[in-house]
Amino acid sequence: MIISIAKQLQCFIFSITAGIITGVLFDIYKVIRGYGKINKFVSFFEDLLFWILAAIIVFIFLIITDYIYIGFYVYMLIVIGIYIYIKLFSKWFVRIWTNILKAITKGFRIFKNVIVYPFALLAYNIKIKIKKNYKK
Incomplete structure (x- = not known):
């Protein structure tokens, strides 16, 4: 499937944005959860639920923006978006x-x-x- 340059640029921007949104959600989760000692099982369960919720939110975001094309580079761009957010804004x-x-x-x-x-x-x-x- 051939995608125009404009569509690829939009997909690029929305994938980075999805990564930034994931970073924001992760920081909100960290602040609400706190930094105290938590049971390892409870911590694992909370982390698992967070990442499932984050994946659902990113998936819905990509559906809404009409760029549900999930290639390897989309995952890479989401990770890059998370990295940019953590380094610049976290x-x-x-x-x-x-x-x-x-x-x-x-x-x-x-x-x-x-x-x-x-x-x-x-x-x-x-x-x-x-x-x-x-x-x-």
């Missing part, structure tokens, strides 16, 4: 996502302390008063 992206997750968790802590804690304190005080009245 550090900043991980920092940004880490800060976003820290802000979200801080927001939840503030919500808990400002909204939930007074109600918990009120419930605790009511519980103590009920126990005192019950003992009398």
Whole structure:
């Protein structure tokens, strides 16, 4: 099958883009998963699920862009896209996502302390008063 130069260029660009998307997804996965010690079996299972999901997303991306032609060079370009992303953007992206997750968790802590804690304190005080009245 002969493909025009314009189509080959578009396929090239979309394959690199698919690699960059995979790199972004991998960084999001790393940030959400964290860097703590995890059971090896759980880690293997999570990694396997991630790569299956990433493969499905790349496949869907290539279907949507009408370049589902899967040759060896497409895989090479996806790997090159991942490499470009990791070398150029990964550090900043991980920092940004880490800060976003820290802000979200801080927001939840503030919500808990400002909204939930007074109600918990009120419930605790009511519980103590009920126990005192019950003992009398």
